[in-house]
Amino acid sequence: MNSERLSPRLNRVAQLIGQYGPQPIRLADIGSDHAYLPCNLKLNETISYAIAGEVVEGPFQSAVKEVNQQGFSNVIDVRKGDGLEVVTPEDNINTISICGMGGALIRTILEAGLHLLTNNTIVVLQANIAEPQLRTWLSKHHFIIRDEDIIEDNSRYYEIIVAEYLPSQQQVLSKKQRLFGPVNLRQPDATYIAKWQQELHSQEKVYASMKAGLEDANHPKLVEMEKHLQLIREELARVEKTN
Numbered sequence: 647m648n649s650e651r652l653s654p655r656l657n658r659v660a661q662l663i664g665q666y667g668p669q670p671i672r673l674a675d676i677g678s679d680h681a682y683l684p685c686n687l688k689l690n691e692t693i694s695y696a697i698a699g700e701v702v703e704g705p706f707q708s709a710v711k712e713v714n715q716q717g718f719s720n721v722i723d724v725r726k727g728d729g730l731e732v733v734t735p736e737d738n739i740n741t742i743s744i745c746g747m748g749g750a751l752i753r754t755i756l757e758a759g760l761h762l763l764t765n766n767t768i769v770v771l772q773a774n775i776a777e778p779q780l781r782t783w784l785s786k787h788h789f790i791i792r793d794e795d796i797i798e799d800n801s802r803y804y805e806i807i808v809a810e811y812l813p814s815q816q817q818v819l820s821k822k823q824r825l826f827g828p829v830n831l832r833q834p835d836a837t838y839i840a841k842w843q844q845e846l847h848s849q850e851k852v853y854a855s856m857k858a859g860l861e862d863a864n865h866p867k868l869v870e871m872e873k874h875l876q877l878i879r880e881e882l883a884r885v886e887k888t889n
């Protein structure tokens with residue numbers, strides 16, 4: 647991967663930033679590693695300005711090097727710091743990307759920097775785990791989920807969530823919407839089905855070993871997991887019938 651050719655995962659993130667970011671797009675990419683995402687977006691003239699935020703020295707230096715090599719230091723500002731603390735209100739950021747981290751860390755970063763967000767700020771989030779908890783947090787904090795996608799990259803499935811910050815509104819999500827995603831549920835494609843088939847398979851293994859280790863067949867953990875597996879089976883039955 648490089649700035650010219652992003653991985654399928656980051657390429658989809660870049661497309662969604664271009665599609666949903668308010669014009670002109672002023673992006674903060676938090677956890678920017680090599681700054682490939684903002685550099686790619688500048689190469690394609692998708693953004694007018696970006697902050698590439700990184701908390702760790704090594705990746706921060708890689709981002710500085712890449713931005714300088716591309717000759718973009720007038721448009722992409724690489725800043726070292728924790729989460730959204732690298733952003734100030736004067737930066738007029740209207741789009742935030744946080745990708746390649748756990749859902750809990752993404753939530754912590756958004757929560758700590760919520761005061762920096764204004765009406766209509768777009769967030770493009772790609773959590774490696776704990777997407778349902780991220781959706782729950784978004785719905786409680788006045789974000790409306792505008793789009794979602796699932797990308798297969800190197801035999802792994804990555805969920806991407808696009809949400810808009812609208813402090814005067816609140817999106818109530820059902821348990822099913824939190825687990826599968828409200829947009830994913832409306833537009834299930836082959837990748838969605840493959841992701842949930844894989845998830846069911848691996849969760850069934852976890853369930854079997856948990857059952858073997860617990861004497862009580864009615865243990866609350868087992869009952870909870872059975873309900874979870876049943877939700878996935880029902881959803882797969884629904885989408886496999888219509889696809």
Ligand SMILES: C[S@@+](CC[C@H](N)C(=O)[O-])C[C@H]1O[C@@H](n2cnc3c(N)ncnc32)[C@H](O)[C@@H]1O
Pocket residue numbers: 656676677678679699700701702705727728729730744745746747751755
């Ligand atoms: C796995 S990499 C993902 C890089 C890139 N965003 C992507 O999706 O390919 C996660 C990066 O986030 C950085 N990071 C982790 N916590 C952070 C925080 N609180 N603030 C800024 N960067 C953070 C890490 O140092 C690392 O470079």
